[in-house]
Amino acid sequence: MQALLRQGxxxxxxxxxxxxxxxxxxRAQESAKRRLVERTPASYPALARSMALEGIxxxxxxxxxxxxxxxxxxxxxxxxxxQAAVNTVRKWKWEVAAxxxxxxxxxxxxxx
Numbered sequence: 001m002q003a004l005l006r007q008g009x010x011x012x013x014x015x016x017x018x019x020x021x022x023x024x025x026x027r028a029q030e031s032a033k034r035r036l037v038e039r040t041p042a043s044y045p046a047l048a049r050s051m052a053l054e055g056i057x058x059x060x061x062x063x064x065x066x067x068x069x070x071x072x073x074x075x076x077x078x079x080x081x082x083q084a085a086v087n088t089v090r091k092w093k094w095e096v097a098a099x100x101x102x103x104x105x106x107x108x109x110x111x112x
Contacts, residue, residue: 034063034101038093042107045084053078054110057085061103067094081109 048054057077062070069090074082085107094103 034067034094034097034103036092036105037067037095038091040088040091042084042088042109044109044111045080048078048080048084048109049111051080052111053080055081055108057081057107057109059085059089059105059107061089061092061105063094063097063101063103065097065100067096070100075104077107081107084109 055078058075060073060075062072064070069092072086072089074086077085088107089105092105094101
């Protein structure tokens with residue numbers, strides 16, 4: 001009787017351990033780097049120009065299998081430049097893939 005309980009407990013722990021590893025495997029696939037096929041330049045915001053503001057905005061884009069951007073989240077950068085970065089990345093296109101992916105990109109702004 002104890003042997004059966006012990007085998008059941010070991011089986012349950014093994015199954016729980018495997019279930020914890022599965023999301024890590026899928027998360028690694030989601031963050032695979034895809035080639036950017038269409039990249040439009042960022043438009044420099046008028047307010048940033050008047051402030052002579054420059055910098056980099058980091059954004060994470062969720063890219064659909066067809067290469068279009070599904071959603072964007074700002075990960076860092078000046079708030080005045082953030083919306084311009086989001087608007088820019090939303091227009092970009094990546095290569096077609098079997099699954100959606102997460103792409104971390106940087107958009108650079110400088111007064112010219």
